[in-house]
Amino acid sequence: MRRLGWFVALLVLTTAAPVEAARIGEMADWNFGSQAARFFSLQDPSVRYALGGSMLLGLCCGLMGAFLVVRKLALMGDALSHAVLPGVALGFLWGMTKNPAAIFAGAVGAGLLGAVVVQWIRATTKHREDAALGFVLSSFFGVGIVLFTMIQNLPGGAKSGLDGFMFGQAAALGPEDVWLLAGVTVLALGAVGLFYKEYVLTSFDEGFARSLGWPVKLYHYSLMLLLAFAIVSALQAVGVVLVSAMLVIPAAAAFLLTDRMGAMLAWSAGFGMLAGAAGAFFSFTGRSLPTGPFMVLAAAALFVLALLFAPKHGMVGRLWRRRSRAARIRRENTLKAIYHVMEDGGFREEVVAVGNVAARRRETAAGARREVAELQRAGLATEEGGRVAFTPEGWQRACEIVRNHRLWELYLTNAAQLAPDHVHDDAEVIEHMLGDETVRRLERRLNYARRDPHGKLIPGLADLAAGAPPSERAAGYAEKGAA
């Protein structure tokens, strides 16, 4: 239904805008480079208004959007922004001019009415929020489209300039609009700055806030009022249809970047400003292009970047960590295989043939050579002429991993009462995950046992300490193993 609404709106706007067509002829003079130069010189007052207004709206929407996203109310922004449309039309009809004050008042009134209707549907019917939001969004928007069409058909209505409200026209921003945006932004910054702890607690844990005796409803509705202000003041620059994107996308990107609310607010506001500036730039350089879509595209690009490159939650980082973990597990398995070959030989040899490692790993000779080369790069072993030897660090890591494996097997057979032939596969996985602390706990629990369920010796703590060369310790092992 919404798609259809947009389509109708587009039709109305394109067919009823013959003024735009006259500009086609001017396209010949238009030149991207000179326009960009004009934009960055900031000489033109209209550029200053467009840029300033767009950045203010990005800041304001980013701030409010962060609260919407953490409260899981992202759709509320969408519903409110569509619900203001009839108010815009009525504000225009009031004086048949684009008087910012009248339009602001009408739009805020319509938005708040929409919010109240959502609450009312939720409270009195069995519908949840989503159905209520869907109803308010589409029906208010429908009323708005009807009113807009009526205005276009009125004498003088075609020149109303209301079409800018649909998709945004930053170039049409006047000083009054920018002052309005500045006022709303200051108000939002002030409220969030002053009542930061109140807004965060009521967003995080409403029940706890109410148990403190706080007026939770007051904080909720003041936030909704600020949201309505932000939406309405942003309309002229970004348009009804896409203003919700400026609320949600910068905040969603910021959410991926940080785990702290304060930082999230800062990132979200920053992304909003960046997207606003980008939207103003493209709208100005590409003559008569609507601003809203470009702002939203810029915000979406920032979101994709955050999705890919965020340090903790980013996909690239996650993929890289997974790959490096897989590489570590592969290295540890090779170390373990070398240890096993040495153990089978009673630790008499300090050097092991790569072919034996391959057999132990059930690998091809080439595969084993690759794995040994990887160990060499990591400084855990050295290889020459098909024979491989541990470095002290490699010996220590090998002992650790074998120790983890055998301790875990012993733990499973002792504590979990599993049969000795059921524990190997589990230990194969767990051995790579055990942290030092867990290993110490296992040792205590198992009374510093020396042998695993299969009767094999568990490498002791003394063997893990670096110092003596592997051969000496290995000799000690062979004796103990024989005993």
Next chain:
Amino acid sequence: MMKDFSTTAPPLEVHDLTVAYDRRPVLYGIDLTVPAGSLTGIIGPNGAGKSTLLKAVLGLLPLSAGWVKIFGGPLAQNARRTGYVPQRESVDWDFPVNVMDVVLMGRYGHLPPGRRPGRADREIARACLDQVQMLPLARRQIGNLSGGQRQRVFLARALAQESDLYFMDEPFAGVDAATEAAIVDLLREMKARGKTVVVVHHDLSTARDYFDRLVLLNVRLVAAGPTAEVFTPELLQKTYGGRLTILSDVVQSLGEEP
């Protein structure tokens, strides 16, 4: 805020409390007095209205009838003396706050609007985190915690409230054995310091050991009083009806003990 409770009103007094969802009563005509310094467990079958009772007392749900007095007055007057541990599932654990942020929220009731927590509040929050053995996790995002650790964060937040009367909603639900033992120790310590604690509890088998007073609830109040007096086969039968097999085990064990 140490007061002589013997001469003042009881921490919690409930009279004819009735709560209804869609006109269907979920709590009906509850009269209850919780004496100062007691450790009270609210037990009853699922749907008995245990959590509803806590929420109604805290003013989180509208009352259909009756009244609630906290330290002899309305809750709003004594909100600072009242601490609350909500159910763990009631919040979004992906919320961008860390453990320390949440514990500091316990101080918010002591701060006027617009004032941020200061150094003294941080010190208190650190001490409370230490008390539940969570200090090393202070900077973790809260989603990055186990169920037991999440419960400890909520308990530390309640401790930071420095209240005299505490309400805890199912603090033992879904926690590991170590956390359960830690919570029991904490409850006893709070009692020793003269705090009054009211706990919604779902596990009948441990209720007798954990609490010195019990409230048996099943929409109506079945019984309330010292554990030794109300934890009897007859009253439990009356509370749980015939629909609980655990009950018969517990009743049996009651009979076996001297």
